[in-house]
Amino acid sequence: MTIFIYDHTFDGLLTCLFEVYNRKTFPDLLLKDGEPLPLFIDEVINIETFEEKHFRVWKGLRKRLSASALSNLTYGWLSELPGIDLLLLRYMKKVFDSPISIETNFADADVLELSKVWKKVNNERHRLLQFVRFQKASDGTFFAPVEPLYNVLPLTIRHFRDRFADQPWLIYDIKRKYGFYYNLKSVEEVTFEDETQAHLITGILQEDLIAKDEKLFQELWKTYFKAICIKERLNPRKHKQDMPIRYWKLLTEKQE
Amino acid sequence: MNENVLAKLKILAESAKYDVSCSSSGTVRRNQAGTLGNTVGGIGICHSFAEDGRCISLLKVMLTNVCIYDCAYCINRRSNDIPRATLSVSELVDLTIEFYRRNYIEGLFLSSGVVRNPDYTMERLVRVAKDLRTIHKFNGYIHLKSIPGASRELVNEAGLYADRMSVNIEIPKEENLKLLAPEKDHQSVYQPMRYIQQGVLTNKEDRKKFRNAPRFVPAGQSTQMIVGATSESDKDILFLSNALYQHPTMRRVYYSGYVAVNTYDKRLPALKQPPLVRENRLYQADWLLRFYQFKVDEIVDDAFPNLDLEVDPKLSWALRHPEHFPVDINRADYEMILRVPGIGVKSARLIVVSRRFSKLGFYELKKIGVVMKKAQYFITCSELPVRTVNELTPMGVRKLLLPTPKKRKSDDRQLVLNFEENTP
Numbered sequence: 001m002t003i004f005i006y007d008h009t010f011d012g013l014l015t016c017l018f019e020v021y022n023r024k025t026f027p028d029l030l031l032k033d034g035e036p037l038p039l040f041i042d043e044v045i046n047i048e049t050f051e052e053k054h055f056r057v058w059k060g061l062r063k064r065l066s067a068s069a070l071s072n073l074t075y076g077w078l079s080e081l082p083g084i085d086l087l088l089l090r091y092m093k094k095v096f097d098s099p100i101s102i103e104t105n106f107a108d109a110d111v112l113e114l115s116k117v118w119k120k121v122n123n124e125r126h127r128l129l130q131f132v133r134f135q136k137a138s139d140g141t142f143f144a145p146v147e148p149l150y151n152v153l154p155l156t157i158r159h160f161r162d163r164f165a166d167q168p169w170l171i172y173d174i175k176r177k178y179g180f181y182y183n184l185k186s187v188e189e190v191t192f193e194d195e196t197q198a199h200l201i202t203g204i205l206q207e208d209l210i211a212k213d214e215k216l217f218q219e220l221w222k223t224y225f226k227a228i229c230i231k232e233r234l235n236p237r238k239h240k241q242d243m244p245i246r247y248w249k250l251l252t253e254k255q256e
Numbered sequence: 257m258n259e260n261v262l263a264k265l266k267i268l269a270e271s272a273k274y275d276v277s278c279s280s281s282g283t284v285r286r287n288q289a290g291t292l293g294n295t296v297g298g299i300g301i302c303h304s305f306a307e308d309g310r311c312i313s314l315l316k317v318m319l320t321n322v323c324i325y326d327c328a329y330c331i332n333r334r335s336n337d338i339p340r341a342t343l344s345v346s347e348l349v350d351l352t353i354e355f356y357r358r359n360y361i362e363g364l365f366l367s368s369g370v371v372r373n374p375d376y377t378m379e380r381l382v383r384v385a386k387d388l389r390t391i392h393k394f395n396g397y398i399h400l401k402s403i404p405g406a407s408r409e410l411v412n413e414a415g416l417y418a419d420r421m422s423v424n425i426e427i428p429k430e431e432n433l434k435l436l437a438p439e440k441d442h443q444s445v446y447q448p449m450r451y452i453q454q455g456v457l458t459n460k461e462d463r464k465k466f467r468n469a470p471r472f473v474p475a476g477q478s479t480q481m482i483v484g485a486t487s488e489s490d491k492d493i494l495f496l497s498n499a500l501y502q503h504p505t506m507r508r509v510y511y512s513g514y515v516a517v518n519t520y521d522k523r524l525p526a527l528k529q530p531p532l533v534r535e536n537r538l539y540q541a542d543w544l545l546r547f548y549q550f551k552v553d554e555i556v557d558d559a560f561p562n563l564d565l566e567v568d569p570k571l572s573w574a575l576r577h578p579e580h581f582p583v584d585i586n587r588a589d590y591e592m593i594l595r596v597p598g599i600g601v602k603s604a605r606l607i608v609v610s611r612r613f614s615k616l617g618f619y620e621l622k623k624i625g626v627v628m629k630k631a632q633y634f635i636t637c638s639e640l641p642v643r644t645v646n647e648l649t650p651m652g653v654r655k656l657l658l659p660t661p662k663k664r665k666s667d668d669r670q671l672v673l674n675f676e677e678n679t680p
């Protein structure tokens with residue numbers, strides 16, 4: 001069994017592909033630095049991430065793939081699914097080895113699998129656009145906690161920036177402990193030194209941080225949410241299918 | 257904004273909720289630097305789902321539920337003894353903006369009961385939209401109801417601010433409408449529809465000459481028909497939908513299963529449950545018209561005036577026309593592949609691109625997302641054929657595909673189906 005060990009960054013993965021050609025070998029397993037090795041090993045290769053190498057690979061991919069296929073790779077990576085790196089590595093190798101474009105060859109198991117992963121990640125991205133809920137803080141910032149299944153927050157920033165251009169906002173991933181802050185001019189990725197502040201864990205702004213009208217608007221929204229439902233048509237199954245329970249925790253209208 | 261808006265919002269949302277349209281699609285409006293909101297790429301976003309499973313995309317509310325009319329099917333008719341309320345223009349504007357800022361909604365869907373006269377009411381609806389757009393620079397979605405009987409001038413002004421406008425037909429046949437809503441006739445519905453249509457067409461010409469001319473109702477118009485309150489057949493309903501879709505500005509026809517809100521009125525049937533399965537079948541038929549290249553008389557005709565409640569209209573068509581099957585997945589035209597039960601628009605497209613690389617078999621079709629349980633009786637592919645609808649007979653296939661009564665889940669009377677624009 002051949003193993004590549006790398007730093008578990010996307011650039012690192014591109015460097016792995018470089019080494020696949022350089023060393024004329026394909027790994028059976030990709031491991032992160034520090035992960036325990038399996039019992040039977042033939043060869044362990046440490047891959048160091050090199051800018052020169054991953055730039056070259058990316059340039060090659062850009063020549064061979066359409067913009068949407070390139071974004072498939074990013075989406076795949078952000079899925080953080082176990083084994084996704086090996087799948088991406090196989091996919092990218094096929095891109096370089098095949099004389100014609102493999103993008104739409106869904107009879108190929110890897111192409112199909114990646115398109116499925118893309119779909120899952122894209123769904124989660126869309127869910128974020130749907131279910132982000134801002135609370136207004138007393139300093140005027142609109143704060144939204146999120147907890148997406150995949151690491152999709154970066155994929156939504158353009159949308160929120162365009163939509164909420166005249167209000168400062170912070171969208172924070174409470175699971176991955178980072179967020180994006182918009183200051184009316186630009187968006188920055190942020191982390192907080194004190195990750196234990198209550199709203200960074202629960203997602204709920206405490207009384208002392210909340211804007212004066214905020215509670216009223218939350219009440220109005222909850223009232224609206226209840227009033228708009230037609231009792232004769234209750235359909236809990238569809239309700240849960242379209243708005244899965246795992247999002248309820250952070251949905252204003254689903255709070256008591 | 258204060259506490260008593262809470263009570264008003266409750267009343268006016270409850271009064272507005274029977275209008276089923278919710279979609280916020282059909283416009284792209286970029287954010288103008290430094291202002292609030294945008295309308296994204298043709299598909300609206302559902303921000304929440306009510307417990308009845310319906311998408312909440314817009315703040316759907318009435319300006320007032322006071323009404324001088326007495327339409328039998330409507331909760332707000334003047335003879336009903338219900339709480340009445342009116343929101344002021346500024347309250348509506350504030351609610352919309354504050355909800356929007358919190359990502360609760362895509363925008364506003366505003367309708368109203370008729371107070372004093374149609375123009376008086378329409379004028380206030382227009383004021384809300386105008387304030388949102390001009391004073392608050394709001395770029396979110398606005399859907400305005402056109403009040404039946406409103407003047408052309410007001411409809412034209414509304415169109416400058418609204419993304420979509422709608423006038424509800426409610427009852428497909430005029431004699432039935434007159435029976436239930438003696439103060440209305442089809443003229444009062446079709447007239448504003450024509451104003452909107454003409455407004456859009458004139459605007460198109462203007463925009464050819466002046467590129468900066470404001471857009472007029474860029475997301476077109478929609479309408480709604482109530483299903484099951486009167487005696488119309490599915491054929492009556494779908495033929496009318498089909499005729500409406502011939503007009504370039506008519507984007508959506510909504511079907512609203514009648515909820516018996518006024519049980520005391522003997523002109524109306526006493527339904528225990530709204531006819532949800534029938535409503536669902538109508539939406540499916542509507543899809544066949546809009547996305548599957550079906551002609552309306554292939555779906556319903558004199559011999560077959562009502563949709564089959566047990567199977568969906570596409571399967572129903574296939575069972576009535578076994579002579580078109582089996583379809584060869586690796587060779588047939590896209591149009592024919594689209595007609596196979598169990599193959600949707602997406603799968604059909606995938607099939608057509610994938611088969612260029614290699615022949616497709618059951619395994620690949622399944623992977624592509626084809627519902628093989630249904631499709632298997634209607635196709636041939638690279639594998640040995642199974643028994644198709646021709647060997648098994650349509651009756652036989654029908655039996656195989658009907659859900660066995662024992663396995664049914666308790667709430668199967670409601671099919672889980674989306675009818676928002678983003679799911680073709």
Ligand code: SF4
Nearest residue numbers: 323325327330333369
């Ligand atoms: S005019 Fe509209 S609000 Fe008034 S009773 Fe008729 S349907 Fe209801």
